[in-house]
Amino acid sequence: MATVPTTPRKRSVAEEPVTSVLPGGDVPFDPSHEFNPDDEVLAALGYKAEFKREFSLFTTFCVSFAVLGLLPSFASTLYYGMGYAGTAGMTWGWIIAMVGIQCVAMSMAELCSSMPTSGGLYYAAAVLAPPGWGPFAAWITGWSNWLAQVTAAPSVNYGISAMCLAAASIVNPDYVPTDYQTFLLTVLMMILHGIMSSLPTRWLAQINSAGSTFNFVALIIVIILIPAGTDRESRGLSKFTPSSEVWGTIYEGTVFPPGISVLMSFIGVIWTMSGYDSPFHLAEECSNANIASPRAIVMTSATGGIFGWFLQLVVAYTVVDIDGVLESDLGQPFAAYLMQCMPQKMTLAILSLTIIAGFSMGQGCMIAASRVTFAYARDDCFPLSKYWKVVNKTTQTPVNAVWFNCVIGILLLLLIFGGSIAVGALFSIGAIAAFVAFTLPIFIRVFFVGNRFRAGPWNLGKLSIPIGIVASSFVALMVPILCLPSVTGADLTLETMNWTALVYGGPMFLVTIWWFVSAHKWFKGPKVNIQHMMLGREGNVIDGKADGGHDSGSDALAPIGSRDKKDLN
Template sequence: MTKESDDNGNTPITGDEKTSVPADLLNIEKGDVVDISSDDALLMALGYKPELKREFSYLTVFGQSFGAMGIAPALAESLIFSLGSAGSVGLVWSYFLGCVALIPVALSLGELGSSMPTAGGLYYWVARLTPTRARALMCWLAGYMNVLGYISIFASTIYGATLILVAAIMIGSDGTWQTTKYINYGLYSATTILCFGMTCVPSGTLSKLNNTYIWFQLAMALAVIIALPAATPKEYINSASFVFKEFQNTGFWPNNGWAFMLSLLTPVWVVSGFESSATIAEEASNAARAVPFAMVSSLLIALVVGMGVVISIAFTMGSDVIAIVTSPLGQPMAQICLNSLGEKGAIAMLVFLWFTSICNCSMLLVAASRETFALARDGGLPFSSFFRVLTTNKTPARAVLFCALVTLAEGLLMLVNTIAINSIFNLAIMGLYFAYTMPLVSRLIFNEFKPGVWYLGPKLSYIFAVYSVVWMTFIFTLLLFPSYPNPDETQMNYAVAVLGFVLVFCLVYYYFPKYGGKTFFHGPVRTIDEVIATNLQLEEQLVRKMTEDRAASAT
């Protein structure tokens, strides 16, 4: 690459200098003049031609992470895991422990996101941190596990929203209407299609929606924190001792410590979207700072807001935890709302929870589709040439379609039984944690990490990376276990089977003779090389801009 320099090295470039880029390179109309922003310069240096529109602000990037978590609706959808394992103590303390334990993970992933802000996120990080000899297979596995994790967490949230809506309908019918697994799947499918439509919008519109969803989520959390204590009858109010001290083993494993560990599924599932800001890095301004900021700040706010929600629920749910978990409404939060708010109040609260859950689902589908687009862009998926195509408004609608189709397929598990469909909650975290761990392991083993603007320093950065690998490996192992000590075929953890199927598919597809991924997949494809090779002006502009940014960061 050509470098502008004088006898003393690189020539400093003022911040006011602008560079024009040929229209066909950045997908703009002929005659327009644009800046090579520092974001696009970094992306091009990482090997990618800018294709997505950068219309996401700091607030939007934060909203992606915060909105993907959902907090109040996500807690409502996953209460059964903590209450059904360790009662109120498990609900409150597992949430606190789960969030605090993830803070070093957010800081470590934030460093990678700052250093390599691309839509591929974890998948691309693995490529940059792994030696050539192992790069293709590692990227292949990381890409598939990350896509599986994001689609599964989207699918599990769709399922949770479906149960909330069903419970609201049952309350409204005074119990005369009963659902079936086929009705549930129909509602699940309709919700998936609704989210598909909400996500296939231009990035400018999506940015505005994203910002709006932040306030919806905060309002929903505030409604739970205020309404439940204010309206709950005295017979359902619990003491502080019951909420914080009186442990109940409400699950099927006899060991109390293990019962508490199983309750960790609630917090790790609720806040698992904190890292999704990395998936929209190519659509964000000042991505190297915005992405890690969004990861850490959204997790800290989720800790505070979520603790308010779980404490409010724990104080107002009554002392009969088993009755709540086994409610005929099929949804613990619905029973709590009915006990506390009465029929009309419960319906209003549940409808609001359903609506904010749909907002949550939309943000999760954004993350899943960007990961899918990134993998398809590099030829990693079947029919990649189809799914990597953008619409005229630069939206990866076909990648969104892929995610929706896989979601509909995963939803078929509800036609087996409740335990089978609940396993996608485990599957979501297992897929994501598998993918989260891979770039950190590569970084620790191969020592190829080059820090970005967000960096903790060599010692703290290393310690947090080691801790993150240990913690996520522990959670991954925990989620392999079933809810029952000696499960039969109806009680098994189907997440193990689905994860195993995906891993086998990945390996068979990769090593399949003549047609497998090993014959055509080499990791991230540098889409910028051909462009630069045919345009020296762009090459000089890119080097000039990067020189400017390095000089600015050194001062």
């Protein structure tokens, strides 16, 4: 008797494109769990869903914009932007810097669409690296990114504490803040942010939506208030500085040629604009992540770039004396600038808006850092990782990772007692560490993977490689520039030294030594924590692939980065 062929039962893989990094596009399949499209995309990357997806495009953008914190970031880093190159570096210098930064953001967004996981850049570096180099690429990218993340909240909170105490000095000129008071106030903010960051995802989304909205509103108010409320004319000056001086005069804040001074001033832009990677780390908590998360990255960078430039312009056109701003007894350049060109009450109002926005920014930094720590601990990157990768059953958030980062951040704040140069290392390490981590997987994708890259639904198309080249070139130029001191020769002392190379290079050197001595033996890069089953069993058809279409050998379970290049790209 002839056998009548049966039509295989079909099982949907995803409504959205699944960008699996596993051989042949295999997707880990759990028959007891009904996968939604986001779960399926994450499963294609080798992970199971562990968070509630209660972030949307808007709320993800809100967290990212809060982490960006344009107003408090600008206020905290005014010393670099204004002090190295003056108003010229703040005007056309910002535009030049934003071209490179926007290229980095767009290339990052493309990676996020392809691999929307909390591991973010660390995961992408492992997947895209040449055969055998995946674990090492993940190790370097991960530690660099973690250094940027773990120093973000302490540096933000330190800047906000300095502003709070500067406001107190404005009200009472006899009051002189001490290092001890600054330390205690900053620690208090860290603890408050730790408590807030331990809340459930739904609450975090609402808190950060409110905080980001305030951040944006405060930024608009300040951009309008400064030119409208300046009292320069009552001090015998023109209402605004002439454009020829604003755009054409480069302040001699370094001993280097003017062009180099402008490039050195980019540390303020880079640190201010370093929060746009947050949607990548929140991808596992965002719905429609492989589209919403990359959009949030680009929206954050573009919005921050435009409104940050407006803020730079109003300050550049109203500053009275740059030397006075940098050398003020207030100890906070933004507060000193406001006192030069604004009435006291308006100065205090603007500082209050900045402080509240900065508190929200510190909260966003704490959240993003905890997700990075969780993702890396999930792959046993840290000592005692088994504790830091625990997801709290009540809040469904990585509470242990939050407090791990909080304690380390408080210990880093002891640098306050080493003086302004020592604590300033928190800002410099954040800028260079973030930039290196952002660009390493982009560099690998451009120069080692090329057109074999498996793009997600949000991609740059034919512009992908050119934009990636610009991003990589910009970072290659800026990394050594950010390490230059402002003075040389006999003037170069411990007090004037640029400690960036030491505070970033030192830990990264130790991490690299750790890799070659020990870590290469046990760290194999991102791992999967969902049991793999080869799809197409029992006559099922998945994505048009029939039963028996894949080999279930060990290659499918090999650590990412050690498989054949053709299987990964």
